[in-house]
Amino acid sequence: MAEADQVKSLANPTKLKPLIKGAGLVQVIIETPANSRNKFAFDPQQGIFALKKVLPAGMVFPYDFGFLPQTIAPDGDPIDVLLLMDEPAFPGCAVHSRLIGVIEGQQLDGKRKVRNDRLIAVAEANHMYANIRTMKDLPGKWLRELQIFFVNYHNLEGKKYELLGCKGAEAAFNLIRKAQKAK
Numbered sequence: 001m002a003e004a005d006q007v008k009s010l011a012n013p014t015k016l017k018p019l020i021k022g023a024g025l026v027q028v029i030i031e032t033p034a035n036s037r038n039k040f041a042f043d044p045q046q047g048i049f050a051l052k053k054v055l056p057a058g059m060v061f062p063y064d065f066g067f068l069p070q071t072i073a074p075d076g077d078p079i080d081v082l083l084l085m086d087e088p089a090f091p092g093c094a095v096h097s098r099l100i101g102v103i104e105g106q107q108l109d110g111k112r113k114v115r116n117d118r119l120i121a122v123a124e125a126n127h128m129y130a131n132i133r134t135m136k137d138l139p140g141k142w143l144r145e146l147q148i149f150f151v152n153y154h155n156l157e158g159k160k161y162e163l164l165g166c167k168g169a170e171a172a173f174n175l176i177r178k179a180q181k182a183k
Contacts (some may be wrong), residue, residue, distance in 0.1 A: 013092060014078065014115040018039060018176060025096045026176070028081045028121055030066040033088035040091045042067075049091035056163040062088050062149055071179035075107070078178045080148070085123035096127065097121035101135035102122065102172040103147055104164040107154055116161070118150060119172050135166055 011098050013029040020027060031040045032050065041052040055061075064085060067078035083089075083097055094152075103118045122129045132138065146164050156159035 012044065013042060013094065014044060014069045016069040016094060018070050018180065020096060023096070024098070025124060026068055026081070026099050026119075026121060028064075028066045028083050028095045028097045029069055030064050030083070030089040030093045030095060031091055032061050032065040033090055034063045034085075035060050035088060037061075042092075055153075059152070059156075062146065063105070064095075066095075068119070068176060068179070070183055071073045071176060072182040072183075073117065073175075073179050079119060079175060080117070081119040081121050083121050083123060084126075084129040086126045086128045095155045096124045098124060098133070099172045099176075100132060100137075101166060101173060103143075103150065103166050104171075105147075105150060106162050106164060108160040113162075117175055119175065135168055 010124055016027055016029065029042070032038065033040060037055045037057075039053045039055065039061070040049045042048075043050045043127050063082040066081050066083060068081060069078065072077040072102075073079040081097070083095060085095065089095060091180055099119060099121050101120045103120065105116055105118070106113045107116045120135065135143070143166060151161045151163065
């Protein structure tokens with residue numbers, strides 16, 4: 001089929017800007033909505049969001065999960081973001097968000113350790129999490145449960161995931177700058 005005859009399925013969200021200048025916000029592209037067992041990922045070759053895997057019965061993504069466009073994390077994918085918002089979004093939805101911190105971690109792939117940090121952000125348009133401004137505003141038990149989710153998620157893939165700690169928004173923005181340079 002000639003290139004001119006090919007149908008474009010979706011705009012490529014990986015080309016959007018990750019930071020919203022002057023507003024102190026990031027633009028998160030949702031891949032997997034909250035409460036879903038299905039893990040979706042953007043497939044740049046096809047220009048669509050595709051099913052990547054299904055979590056076991058009883059396990060779901062606790063919050064919307066997505067990425068920051070125009071970034072490359074040490075694991076080779078765009079930098080991951082867990083997004084707190086009132087209701088689940090849908091794959092491909094762009095959400096302006098406040099960055100509040102990062103859960104730092106590394107996974108063992110074979111014999112090699114690879115950083116796989118998860119940024120934590122709050123949707124700018126929401127009610128339930130409107131007062132969450134920093135990681136310290138989150139309950140400690142809630143944060144521990146979230147960290148355990150990522151450990152268990154990687155265990156299901158046959159990978160070991162080690163938690164390295166939690167840091168605030170400044171550390172998260174530093175990770176974004178590094179991930180933009182890696183692009």
